[in-house]
Amino acid sequence: MIMPRAGDQLLLPVNPFFIGFTLLVALAVNLLPAGRHPAQPDLLAVVLVFWNVHQPRRVGVGAAFLFGLLMDVHQGSLLGQHALSYTLLSYVAISVHRRLTWFGLAEQALQILPLFAAAHGVALLVRMIAGDMFPGWSLLLAPLFESLLWPLATLLLLAPQRRAPDPDENRPL
Numbered sequence: 001m002i003m004p005r006a007g008d009q010l011l012l013p014v015n016p017f018f019i020g021f022t023l024l025v026a027l028a029v030n031l032l033p034a035g036r037h038p039a040q041p042d043l044l045a046v047v048l049v050f051w052n053v054h055q056p057r058r059v060g061v062g063a064a065f066l067f068g069l070l071m072d073v074h075q076g077s078l079l080g081q082h083a084l085s086y087t088l089l090s091y092v093a094i095s096v097h098r099r100l101t102w103f104g105l106a107e108q109a110l111q112i113l114p115l116f117a118a119a120h121g122v123a124l125l126v127r128m129i130a131g132d133m134f135p136g137w138s139l140l141l142a143p144l145f146e147s148l149l150w151p152l153a154t155l156l157l158l159a160p161q162r163r164a165p166d167p168d169e170n171r172p173l
Helices: 016-031 043-054 061-075 081-095 105-129 137-161
Strands: none
Touching (some): 016 043, 043 061, 043 105, 043 137, 061 081, 081 105, 105 137
């Protein structure tokens, strides 16, 4: 375990039910019939990457593949399009998770941006190979919106793990 920087707060262990709950809520938000716009951020991808970075042993590539298949079935898209995209996204997020946690939230969002862009690029490539039309240049905004959601997702999803300040002088941690 990498020790936190000076001034960072130690976190309590995460509840596995909370991880599952947040993934299911993100899936439910993606399933809402709000109309699919190419610039709409993929909340499930943001939550998957968050848990891949912060809990890589609990949420891995297999969970990303399963949620990708669920998104493919829901959207009626080519089976495996989202699964491939989420799997590659999770693999890279798990690969950089130790390095990423050493940065602040703004720097993390900047480093996550190419991951989201690559995931959207893979999904677009699969769609184009299958014969679908180009959805438009507004597709480039989706990874930007997802990386802008990163600090908010981090603050919300780490909130249950934050430890209350303990004034006990016998236990400094």
